[in-house]
Amino acid sequence: MKILEVLKGKISVELLKSVPRSFDLIGHVAVVEVPSELEPYASLLGEAIMEVHKKIETVLAKVGPVAGEHRVREFRLIAGKPETETLHKEHGCLFRLDVGKVYFSPRLSFEHARVAGLVRPGETVLDMFAGVGPFSILIARKVKTAKVYAVDANPEAYRYLYENIRLNKVEDRVIPIRGDIRKVAETKLKNLRFNRIIMNLPEKAYQYLAETCRLAKPEATVHYYCFAGGPEPEDKALNVLQSSLAGLGVRAYDVLNIRLVREVAPRVWQAAIDFKFLGF
CATH class of the missing domain: 3.40.50.150 (Vaccinia Virus protein VP39)
Incomplete structure (x- = not known):
C-alpha cells in the first residue's frame, strides 16, 4: 500500500498531487516537509505515513530551516507519539x-x-x-x-x-x-x-x-x-x-x-x- 492510496478519498484529487514523495527516516522518526496547501491535512498525512510504514512511531513536520549556532531545526508533531529521541x-x-x-x-x-x-x-x-x-x-x-x-x-x-x-x-x-x-x-x-x-x-x-x-x-x-x-x-x-x-x-x-x-x-x-x- 502507498501513501497516496491511503489518502485517496480523504483529500481532493488536486491535493493528492502535492503529497510529498519522500521523507527523512531517522530511527523511528519520520521527518516530512508539508506543502502549505496540505497544512490543514498534515495530521492525515502523518497518519498515512505511519499506516504504510509500520515501524515509524513519530511523524514530524519541518517548521523552519536549519538555523542558529547549534544548527537545529524546529519541528511540530503531526502524528504518533511525541518522542524525538531515537536510535538510528x-x-x-x-x-x-x-x-x-x-x-x-x-x-x-x-x-x-x-x-x-x-x-x-x-x-x-x-x-x-x-x-x-x-x-x-x-x-x-x-x-x-x-x-x-x-x-x-x-x-x-x-x-x-x-x-x-x-x-x-x-x-x-x-x-x-x-x-x-x-x-x-x-x-x-x-x-x-x-x-x-x-x-x-x-x-x-x-x-x-x-x-x-x-x-x-x-x-x-x-x-x-x-x-x-x-x-x-x-x-x-x-x-x-x-x-x-x-x-x-x-x-x-x-x-x-x-x-x-x-x-x-x-x-x-x-x-x-x-x-x-x-x-x-
Whole structure:
C-alpha cells in the first residue's frame, strides 16, 4: 500500500498531487516537509505515513530551516507519539540522537561512507563540526588504525557524540572535544596536525579555512562543504573556495573532486569539494 492510496478519498484529487514523495527516516522518526496547501491535512498525512510504514512511531513536520549556532531545526508533531529521541542505524553504526536538539541528516549517508572510504591506515583526522559522530565513528569503525578528533560546540550533540562513541566501541580511536573549533584550534589542538580535515558546515565553512590550513599537515586532504545555486553550482562553489583561500594567502593546493551532494532547495545544492592542501 502507498501513501497516496491511503489518502485517496480523504483529500481532493488536486491535493493528492502535492503529497510529498519522500521523507527523512531517522530511527523511528519520520521527518516530512508539508506543502502549505496540505497544512490543514498534515495530521492525515502523518497518519498515512505511519499506516504504510509500520515501524515509524513519530511523524514530524519541518517548521523552519536549519538555523542558529547549534544548527537545529524546529519541528511540530503531526502524528504518533511525541518522542524525538531515537536510535538510528547507518552503515552498521548506531547513533542515538534527539532530532529536535541536534543536526542529523540521513541524506548524507552516502557522503559519510564516501569520505570514510578514502581514509588510509594511520591517518589522523579532524572532524571540525562532528555533530553526533556520523563521519567520525564510521571512519573509526572502517579504519582501525586511524585516530579521529571530533569537535562540536552544541552541548547536546557532544553528549550524544560521547554516548555514540561508547555505543560503537571506538573509545580508543575517536576523541570527542566540546567547544567552538576556533577556540579548540588554539588550545586542545594547538600542537596537533592532521592528514585529513572534514568541514561539514555548508552554510559557513569558508569562515573556518584559516583554522583548517593552520591545522593541516602538508598534503592533507580537506573535505569542504558549502551551499551553491544557479545554473552552474559547482563553479560557484569552487569560486568561493578559491577566493577564500586566496584571501588567506594560500596558493598551493590541488582540487581533487567536486560533487553535488543533494538539492536543499529549488536550484540550491549542497556541494562537496575535496582538495589537497600543499602549504602557504
